[in-house]
Amino acid sequence: MTEPILEARGLTKFFPTKRGTVRAVDDIGFRMSPGDTLGLVGESGSGKTTTAQCVVGIYAPTTGDILFHGRSIGATAAKRSKELKREIRIVFQDPGSSLNPKRTIKQILATPLAVHHLASGREQLARISALLERVELPPAEYLYKHPQSIGGGEKQMVAIARALATDPSFVVLDEPTSALDVSVQAKIINLLLGLQKEMGLTYLFITHDMSLMRNVASRVAIMYLGKLSEIADTAEFFQRPLHPYTKMLLSSIPVVSDEEESLKPAKGISRGEIPSPVNIPPGCSFHSRCPSRLDVCDKIDPATVEVAPGHVVRCHLYPGPQEGSS
Amino acid sequence: MPNSSLLLEIRNLHVGFRIFEGHLRVLAGVALVVNEGERVGLVGETGCGKTTTVKSVLRVLPIPPARVAGGEILYRGRDVLRMHRHALHVLRRQELTAIFQDPLQSLNPVFTVGSQLRDIVRDSMRTPEGRALSRREIEARCIQALEETGMPDPDRIMSNYPIQLSGGMRQRVCIAEALSTTARLLLADEPTTNLDVTIQDQILRKLDRLVDQKGSSVLMITHSMGVVRDLTQRIYIMYAGSIVETGPTRQLLASPKHPYTQGLMASVPRLTGRGVSEGIPGRIPNYLEPPPGCRFHPRCPHRMPECSVEAPPMFDVGADQRAACYLYRRSSS
Amino acid sequence: MQDTTKANLLAAWRQRKRNLAHGWYKFSRNPLSVIGLAVLVLIVLVAIFAPYIAPYPGHAKAYTNFREASQAPSAKHFFGTDRIGRDIFSRILFGYRFSLLIGVVVLSLGVAPGVVLGLIAGYRRGTWVEVVIMRVTDVFLAVPSLVLALAITAMLTPNLINQMMAIALVWWPWYSRLVFSLASSLRNEYFVKEAELTGASQRHILFREILPNCFAPIMTKMTLDMGLVILVESTLSFVGLGVQPPKPALGTMVAEGAKRLPAEWWSTIFPALAIVIVILAFNLIGDGLRDVFAVEDV
Structure with missing residues (x-):
């Protein structure tokens, strides 16, 4: 395996609240190689966004660490070096909120260039125009517009251009297309994939959309209530989903063709509510909704087991080496 | 015709x-x-x-x-x-009856689920003879409507306020409201x-x-x-x-x-x-x-x-x- | 390159013009606001050109003419004359000069520090900075502003400058309160988070990212406050703590006339109406501005 560009080790983030501790992210670990796209999939309250925010430095981890090129970066952005801020960038979900409505697109794109002293004056304008061209927006038309006068997809392209302004190597995409229509989403996804190839980017792609991940990610990880339930290479993941929660998610996806219907696992009819992250069930947190629950499930939290090369599951159904595969 | x-x-x-x-x-x-x-x-x-x-x-x-x-x-x-x-x-x-995207906009935050549901049933339902429903009949109809949407513990839900429920639960309440009528x-x-x-x-x-x-x-x-x-x-x-x-x-x-x-x-x-x-x-x-x-x-x-x-x-x-x-x-x- | 830059600037300028036109359209849909604006424009013009418009500009200063004292409104003196024979209409026109001057000066003195403090406190919410700023603000807000202004002016010599300082001193906390609440919610917006993650300086975040988003409510509040400041000024003048006679402040005029009610009603009623009208105008405009800045969802 190549040297990982980013690695999370025992990453944990708790938020103390009046009603108890929210265990937003609870001891997760993953590695990403350069050029990877890791799809981090989960429903609301799964901790996928908190994970992303720890990576970019909105939060510092409670325990555990994040390594970037082998160096620890487990701190908030305020404590990170400028160099690091240039390397790791983020695109937020809602471009309506991530672009300041009172600033023109030129001003928005100028900020990262100015902060990192990358360009100024006439050179800055040229860089901004080049960035806009890179995301397929004609500069003459867009430079002096305000975000509210352009469409949602175009806003998100501006947000992508802003993320790329510092020439990063790692971009966190926090549900970049979930607020957009599918025809616009398709455009943005193609753009992102093109840019990845062109600039050698590594993506941490946060989403709730499994169908999208099938087409975008090189690896997929599933989170449920702050823990990773399953992680595998994309092809393997969709051919051989193992965790009952993964099966439930897959069988819940509304699909548009019979061919896709046949790919959904038969067993795994969705049931139950997602528990509150303040009150996580004991043992395996999924046991309250699990269709294949065992006796141990509400008592002991299952261990993480690598059932096949690169395919990791956290479930008592796959108890690991003593009975098993290797 | x-x-x-x-x-x-x-x-x-x-x-x-x-x-x-x-x-x-x-x-x-x-x-x-x-x-x-x-x-x-x-x-x-x-x-x-x-x-x-x-x-x-x-x-x-x-x-x-x-x-x-x-x-x-x-x-x-x-x-x-x-x-x-x-x-x-x-x-x-x-x-006609309608369900909208955001249940928080169609549910009134200051009334309990029960009181909103009862109002709807009272206003829109009649017995086969055309008589208004009695209080007990209304109550029973409400509970039934909530049960039909797969809501666990409908008695408790009736006395809850919309914000006390999760998004899925709220939408179930809206569906119950929509389908409680004829x-x-x-x-x-x-x-x-x-x-x-x-x-x-x-x-x-x-x-x-x-x-x-x-x-x-x-x-x-x-x-x-x-x-x-x-x-x-x-x-x-x-x-x-x-x-x-x-x-x-x-x-x-x-x-x-x-x-x-x-x-x-x-x-x-x-x-x-x-x-x-x-x-x-x-x-x-x-x-x-x-x-x-x-x-x-x-x-x-x-x-x-x-x-x-x-x-x-x-x-x-x-x-x-x-x-x-x-x-x-x-x-x- | 040069050409496209020029074309761009032109496009930007056109966009701005469109926005202004749109703003005016929304404002003009409220006929009362348009009336308020018209009245205010009239008042401002009248105040500026008072020496040329007023029938008796000399009456704005120390002047006595007992032969024409205490006359009821007539064609010669529209609003009558006061007890020493000065034309009330002329004095009102000059009185507006003080009112508007005080309104503008007080707000420009009070708003800037209030806004800056509010920005800092809102952005640093939850730290000691916020605690210090906002508790000081609370102390000022806890004392009724009129009482505080009265106390401050009473300690100093009553004159125009001191009066303005006193009112400005009680006015800034309202702005720090307003901007505090705006800034503390704006700092959770993703564009602020993004600027932080990019590594932008605090000054950039406060003044380039957050402040522009506070302009609309600040402007609206300032318009509404102009009326209030004029009212407070009139009140201070009424109790004798403002512009000193013979200078024609509207509040002073009301106070002088009040002594001779009800017989010489005109010497109180007309200056009082003048105050009401200017306050009303500002309030109507403020309402219209609120409509202009309101977020529309179509």
Whole structure:
């Protein structure tokens, strides 16, 4: 395996609240190689966004660490070096909120260039125009517009251009297309994939959309209530989903063709509510909704087991080496 | 004499909005039909006029700025747009019911779930003899309605306030409210868009069963092709204020004919994982100056000279499937 | 390159013009606001050109003419004369000069520090910085502003400058309160998070990212406050703690006339009406501005 560009080790983030501790992210670990796209999939309250925010430095981890090129970066952005801020960038979900409505697109794109002293004056304008061209927006038309006068997809392209302004190597995409229509989403996804190839980017792609991940990610990880339930290479993941929660998610996806219907696992009819992250069930947190629950499930939290090369599951159904595969 | 199985028919509906910049011509001749006991989907992307259509049916569009420039909305042969206030009130109370995207907007935050549900049942239900329901009957009906949506512990939920429930639970309450009555037509405007996929799946299955039991008709408005495929028999595809294609749901999704529908279907990411298409070039037109003729022609890969002259009528493109596109002119008699 | 830059600037300028036109359209949909604006424009013009418009400009200063004292309104003196024979109409026109001057000066003195403090406190919410700023603000807000202004002016010599300082001193906390609440919600917006992650300086975040988003409510509040400041000024003058006679402040005039009610009603009623009208005008405009800045969802 190549040297990982980013690695999370025992990453944990708790938020103390009046009603108890929210265990937003609870001891997760993953590695990403350069050029990877890791799809981090989960429903609301799964901790996928908190994970992303720890990576970019909105939060510092409670325990555990994040390594970037082998160096620890487990701190908030305020404590990170400028160099690091240039390397790791983020695109937020809602471009309506991530672009300041009172600033023109030129001003928005100028900020990262100015902060990192990358360009100024006439050179800055040229860089901004080049960035806009890179995301397929004609500069003459867009430079002096305000975000509210352009469409949602175009806003998100501006947000992508802003993320790329510092020439990063790692971009966190926090549900970049979930607020957009599918025809616009398709455009943005193609753009992102093109840019990845062109600039050698590594993506941490946060989403709730499994169908999208099938087409975008090189690896997929599933989170449920702050823990990773399953992680595998994309092809393997969709051919051989193992965790009952993964099966439930897959069988819940509304699909548009019979061919896709046949790919959904038969067993795994969705049931139950997602528990509150303040009150996580004991043992395996999924046991309250699990269709294949065992006796141990509400008592002991299952261990993480690598059932096949690169395919990791956290479930008592796959108890690991003593009975098993290797 | 209208066809007896016809429940809702929208004919050539034109709705506009007057704003500072001018006149937004949003709906340009929407035509659709919902038959008794049928489930119909109305699918389109943001800004295509789906919600304006539903609001027109419920007559809740703010007028002004909105203006109905023409057309009819016939509910069992009677024009909703020209109904008197009292008749409209009776219609809304006893015949139509709606579920919206955001349950927090349709539930009143200062009353308990129970008191809201009781009001609805009291106002809209009568015994077979036409008598108002007794207090006990109302209570029983409410509990039953909540139970039917798969709500655990309905007694407790009745005394809860909406904010004490999760998003999925709230939407179940809305469904219970909508289906607690004897209404014949359910208008569902993106009812599961804000929900997690596993919860959406549960709610849709529940809705499916309940509607089956009651034999209600459904007009489901959504942007999700997957959701309509599971829940409806027939769909209308809407683009920029008009219906561009209609047909039996599965057949249409399997072989879309209109270039817009084709582009849309190609954009949907599939579980089969064959990559994502380029999307549809361009963007939805400005309603101030919509393109003449077919409103899709500036984005259309098969554009012909006549497309920018006159809007195409519907042509037959398959069994019960019709598309508003000149590509299919010859196949129609 | 040069050409496109020029074209761009032109496009930007056109966009700005469109926005202004749109704003005016929304404002003009409220006819009362348009009336308020018209009245205010009239008042401002009248105040500026008072020496040329007023029938008796000399009456604005120390002047006595007992032969024409205490006359009821007539064609010669529209609003009558006061007890020493000065034309009330002329004095009102000059009185507006003080009112508007005080309104503008007080707000420009009070708003800037209030806004800056509010920005800092809102952005640093939850730290000691916020605690210090906002508790000081609370102390000022806890004392009724009129009482505080009265106390401060009473300690100093009553004159125009001191009066303005006193009112400005009680006015800034309202702005720090307003901007505090705006800034503390704006700092959770993703564009602020993004600027932080990019490494932008605090000054950039406060003044380039957050402040522009506060302009609309600040402007609205300032317009509404102009009326209030004029009212407070009039009150202070009424109790003798403001502009000193013979200078024609509206509040002073009301106070002088009040002694001779009800017989010489005109010497109180007309200055009082003048105060009411200018306050009303500002309030109507404020309402219109609120409509202009309101987020519309179509």
